[in-house]
Amino acid sequence: MTTATTVTTPRPRPRPRRGRSLGRTTWWQTATGLALTAVMLFPVYWMLNVSFTRDQDMRKSPPDWFPMNGTLDGYRAVLDQQLPYLATSLVIGLGTVVLTVALAAPAGYALAKLRPRGGGVLSFLFLVAQMIPGIIMAMGFYAIYLQLGLLQSVPGLIVADSTLAVPFAVLIFTAFMSGIPSELLQAAQMDGAGPLRTFWSVVLPMSRNSIVTVSLFAFLWSWSDFIFASTLVNGGANEPITLGIYQYIGNNNQEWNAIMATAVVASLPAAVILVLAQRYVAAGVTAGAVKD
Amino acid sequence: MNRTTQLPDRRTVRDRKGAAPATPPPARTAPRRRPTSQQWAAWGFLAPVTLYLVLFYAYPLYRNVDLSLRNYTVRSFVQGDAPFTGLENYQTVFDDPTFAPALLHTVVFTVVSLVFQYAIGLALAVFFTQHFRLSATLRALFLVPWLLPLIVSASTWSWMLNSDSGVVNAALHAVGIDAVNWLTSPSWSLTSVIIANVWIGVPFNLVVLYSGLQSIPASLYEAAALDGANAWQRFWRITFPLLRPVSAITLLLGLVYTLKVFDIIWIMTKGGPADSSTTFATWSYQLGFGNLVPAFGPGAAVGNLLVVAALVFGLVYLRVQRKQYAS
Structure with missing residues (x-):
């Protein structure tokens, strides 16, 4: 198996798989994929967000979802x-x-x-x-x-x-x-x-x-x-x-x-x-x- | 079915891009003549790594066994004249009130982590075989949690799960659920470290299972679709059975890796509160390095129990892998 070739090739092979992915329905698959990736990477985003948060906003409830008043103090x-x-x-x-x-x-x-x-x-x-x-x-x-x-x-x-x-x-x-x-x-x-x-x-x-x-x-x-x-x-x-x-x-x-x-x-x-x-x-x- | 998996890249070195079988084949070509000069050369090349194996694996392991069989104090640790006490350290460990909870937590942590990592990883792998726009990029992004240093993941999760200021409780509050003391309540701490560990383990399962899915011939799906099988049936009748060898390898390897998880638990909860998330790995560390007065002997004893467990499952893994290799 391994096929790093397939794992890593940047673009999908042209042959159709499962008969479904013919272009018609891919937009919602892409949307689902984006949503799943967003959920998965949320902790990474949160790490970035907190790294820019000011001390006084740190314990705010609810927390800021975006670093509105961002600071570089952390860095x-x-x-x-x-x-x-x-x-x-x-x-x-x-x-x-x-x-x-x-x-x-x-x-x-x-x-x-x-x-x-x-x-x-x-x-x-x-x-x-x-x-x-x-x-x-x-x-x-x-x-x-x-x-x-x-x-x-x-x-x-x-x-x-x-x-x-x-x-x-x-x-x-x-x-x-x-x-x-x-x-x-x-x-x-x-x-x-x-x-x-x-x-x-x-x-x-x-x-x-x-x-x-x-x-x-x-x-x-x-x-x-x-x-x-x-x-x-x-x-x-x-x-x-x-x-x-x-x-x-x-x-x-x-x-x-x-x-x-x-x-x-x-x-x-x-x-x-x-x-x-x-x-x-x-x-x-x-x-x-x-x-x- | 493994024959089919070999077809794609048996051509030239260049095509293989460094991906490789875990079991090297040289032993199988043994019947041919082995010239003596080549033997000397071979062991010349192997000498450094063999010495390394002895010095930095065998000897620390031996020292660890030795530690567990003697009554070490800080003083005798330095002087090296600790009295031999046989299995007394093991007896101490078995009689310790922490033993039963640590065993239970190790089993729960391992099993629950594996089940969720595998199920989520498989679902994502199947999802990603659909080759939609951006699928390769998104799949690459899924590797991120696995590549991050564990201290980064663990401290990020610590802050996210913070009782008062964490984003998880804020989200729960938004939908009307009371705050949970994720890391500070004995009834939730184990769940919390499992959640973080599942998050870290999903990418590995995704990548391996995805590459396993690649080897299932598309013609099977086309035939099944022609016969009127729906997606659900295609998954349970084709994907799942044909993926079994890869699944077995993934789960066994995951088992060996999960048994030794230490960093995440230690950084997030230190095994606490009140040992509620202690596993053998953190307990061993706690005994050896976590207290003011180190208990090296019992710590090493706990560690050795962990080695035995890891090796047992590791040998099962190797057996399964060999069997698949031979078939």
Whole structure:
């Protein structure tokens, strides 16, 4: 299945389905679709609305449905207070991407093309690893980092965050790279390329799409991570944006415009990814769940 | 029926755009000769990730089991000389008055979330197969809740469900319903976190089920329509049965993911008030990190029970997936 092709192709295939969608009735389907989307995205709208609401209007009943007397105070608070958190999140996200791709791409190549003895067991272990609850990993990491003195450190959090993405990444790379024609790799071998050279000059350039998919998810997951952050770097100088929001909620319960403005800013990577790379996202969602 | 699903994109790499089977096929081609030099190369490529698996999955898991079998205090946690106490931590956990409610909440949270996520996701997926104007764009927008950081979703829902100033109560008030203490009343807190979790989980179900629907041949619907089957019959006689394999995978994967949901509950209610929305995941965190005096041992014990549950359902998932792959 997968057919990221169908999932992601921007326009519908021309062949008629269900015999109904011949253009006659589509206007009310579009209207229903718009209404459903509006309901689904209402919380997102509300987050935006509250982020522009003035403090004195915050507890008004009933609340303003539109930010009539909008204010940018919330965003000013973000600029004043949250920039270090955002920078930390960015560094951790990029670090996680690099670590994840560096570990998973070679593994995917080996599992897909080099038929290692015991490769099946390893793939199985990765599937199982994905199912371990985050809280377990967090507690284990805490115990280990406490001894190694890695609590409150950026590299420590990068390693922990990468565990969210590495198994998924290995599966994606394996699946994608098994689609690369073996003839190509054999041709490279004929020309005298060793496995390393073949991987670097043939396999990697051909896997651009899967590298993008993996990088997007690795970044998004580490950017969104709360559980590792709250156990491993809580209270230190290296807190990411998720902790920034969390402490905001705890500390100043009143300034919800600032909290929601931070939430809006924290959602920007997701928005950018949705606009620029939607097809990779849909590919990633289905790849984990549905077989070919 | 799975044969049919494979037809569209078995051509070239380029066509596949990175979407991929979850179960890699290499093991099935095993009978061919495996040259020794290639074995060395293969394990050379696998060495970093294998080491990683041991260091950052196996070892934390091992540490967690170890934590649950010893009597750790803050001091012995640092010094690492906690006395071995066998299954005492597990006994403590089972005897804890929180155990029964946490178990119940975990089951209710998981089952109710799954049912609603699946039903809504399927209804939307069927709706979106109709290919109307803007359908692709709207379907993409439906991904938003799934992409947002959980802290963002959870804090937005917290404010929306606020008793005094939340928009939900304002809307209820407008239609003449009394305000509900969504997050502060023990009888509603679990419902509230379930609502938020369903909202977050619908996009995943929508995308996966939608791609499953794509593989049902349109000719079946045309034939049924010619035979006079109405939309309702077409859904229950064609769509639903043919979607069963994909549904099974979606639900099992959803089950494994929902069991470990922690962020949403913790951020919205901290498992409270009075443990009324505590699940195993939040209870484990509460024991290990939520109190001034951490109870690492019992916390790890609760966590390990969760691992066992997740792994059991995870293995069922893998079995189902293998079976479908083989068929």
